[in-house]
Amino acid sequence: MLFHVQMTVRLPHDMPAAQADALKAREKEMAQALQRAGTWRHLWRIAGRYANVSVFDVPGPAELHDTLSRLPLFPYMDIEVQALCRHASSVHDDDR
Numbered sequence: 001m002l003f004h005v006q007m008t009v010r011l012p013h014d015m016p017a018a019q020a021d022a023l024k025a026r027e028k029e030m031a032q033a034l035q036r037a038g039t040w041r042h043l044w045r046i047a048g049r050y051a052n053v054s055v056f057d058v059p060g061p062a063e064l065h066d067t068l069s070r071l072p073l074f075p076y077m078d079i080e081v082q083a084l085c086r087h088a089s090s091v092h093d094d095d096r
């Protein structure tokens with residue numbers, strides 16, 4: 001099942017730079033592992049914002065929540081989720 005996910009990162013302004021850098025490094029490692037596994041299908045930066053638009057491919061909402069809540073930046077992100085289904089006019093046969 002595909003989900004459109006928008007994440008906005010809101011790190012506390014008083015978080016020490018070393019702590020923020022460590023969190024971002026762990027987040028990158030996990031994000032890239034999930035992309036290689038096919039779970040995190042798309043990851044796009046929203047221009048001009050510390051935010052992204054992503055597409056996740058997971059069995060359902062419980063697994064999506066589980067995946068998102070394991071992300072190192074999860075405590076510092078506002079996350080909006082929309083479930084996706086195939087558009088009748090889509091020419092892509094990999095849409096589910």
Ligand SMILES: O=C(O)C[C@H]1C=CC(=O)O1
Pocket residue numbers: 007009027028029031043050051052073
């Ligand atoms: O930078 C972000 O948008 C937040 C998060 C998503 C992937 C990643 O590496 O960090």
